[in-house]
Amino acid sequence: MKSDFLTHSYLALREKLFRSAIGFLKDEEDAKDAMQDTYLKLWSRNQIKSDSEARNKLFRALKNRCIDILRQQKHQNLLLEEADESVETYIDVDIPGYERFLISDLSERQRQIYRYVVQEGMEYETVARLTGRSVESIRTEICRIRKKIQCNLKRNDI
Numbered sequence: 001m002k003s004d005f006l007t008h009s010y011l012a013l014r015e016k017l018f019r020s021a022i023g024f025l026k027d028e029e030d031a032k033d034a035m036q037d038t039y040l041k042l043w044s045r046n047q048i049k050s051d052s053e054a055r056n057k058l059f060r061a062l063k064n065r066c067i068d069i070l071r072q073q074k075h076q077n078l079l080l081e082e083a084d085e086s087v088e089t090y091i092d093v094d095i096p097g098y099e100r101f102l103i104s105d106l107s108e109r110q111r112q113i114y115r116y117v118v119q120e121g122m123e124y125e126t127v128a129r130l131t132g133r134s135v136e137s138i139r140t141e142i143c144r145i146r147k148k149i150q151c152n153l154k155r156n157d158i
Contacts, residue, residue: 009054010039017062024066029107029144033137034069038062040136072132102149110148113141 010017014035021031038061048054103114109131116127117138124142128135 005048005051005054006039006042006058009051009058013055013058017058020059021062021066024063025069029109029141030069031066033133033140034062034065036140037134037137038065041065069133075132102152103145105148105152106145110141110145113138114145117142 017035017038018031021034022028025031025034038058042048042054042057042061048057103111106114113127113131116122116130117124122130124135124138127133128138131138133141
């Protein structure tokens with residue numbers, strides 16, 4: 001019964017939560033990931049006793065998750081600058097032409113995850129640690145990447 005309050009509030013507020021997350025993160029995929037992480041975290045705790053409590057906890061936890069993502073992105077950018085290697089350079093040099101074409105619609109973050117998981121064969125847990133994201137968001141991102149590649153294949157009759 002306790003999770004019903006959370007689920008009901010989440011479904012009723014998802015558009016407002018999404019707009020709030022977009023306001024912080026400026027990226028739709030990051031906002032979706034933050035919402036998913038927030039809901040799973042609160043759902044796993046299962047300590048919600050009313051709709052108003054669910055509403056307050058959803059917004060507070062989402063705000064905190066967005067701040068965490070921004071911190072992780074800042075840290076990751078610093079690491080990339082120190083390494084002096086960009087994902088774009090790696091992709092242009094080391095990926096065959098057809099593969100580069102298939103992933104051309106991916107964002108820089110998606111290309112990085114693609115490189116780690118597909119090309120280097122890293123485990124999701126390792127990629128999550130490297131990128132500062134949760135394992136669930138890496139799984140979700142891989143699904144989105146596969147869908148984009150499939151669309152690219154269909155669109156170009158490959």
